[in-house]
Amino acid sequence: MSRVVLTDLERGHEDCILRFADGSSFKVSYLSIRCRCQCAKCKPRQENQQRLLEFEEEVARLRVEKPRAEPVGRYGVRFDWPTGCSSGIHSFTHLREVAEDLGQLL
Numbered sequence: 001m002s003r004v005v006l007t008d009l010e011r012g013h014e015d016c017i018l019r020f021a022d023g024s025s026f027k028v029s030y031l032s033i034r035c036r037c038q039c040a041k042c043k044p045r046q047e048n049q050q051r052l053l054e055f056e057e058e059v060a061r062l063r064v065e066k067p068r069a070e071p072v073g074r075y076g077v078r079f080d081w082p083t084g085c086s087s088g089i090h091s092f093t094h095l096r097e098v099a100e101d102l103g104q105l106l
Contacts, residue, residue, distance in 0.1 A: 007021050
């Protein structure tokens with residue numbers, strides 16, 4: 001369980017460092033997190049490889065800005081993206097998956 005508990009979110013300008021209770025830390029770009037948004041608007045755009053590539057290209061064309069981050073209970077984070085979606089809640093489990101798949105282990 002400690003593997004998916006987020007203990008710290010250190011925000012930079014283009015990426016962030018996610019620290020988990022098991023001692024693991026990952027550097028993850030905001031682009032990676034944004035492209036894996038789980039909200040009702042973004043999730044369907046990731047249902048197959050072609051749609052995911054199109055979605056990633058669209059997001060990559062947006063200006064990369066540091067989003068606001070707001071904790072949601074003890075299980076997630078809501079990112080408020082200046083250039084798009086702000087309704088998705090990124091659970092700690094989801095953030096760990098994104099970090100392992102697309103981040104850099106520190």
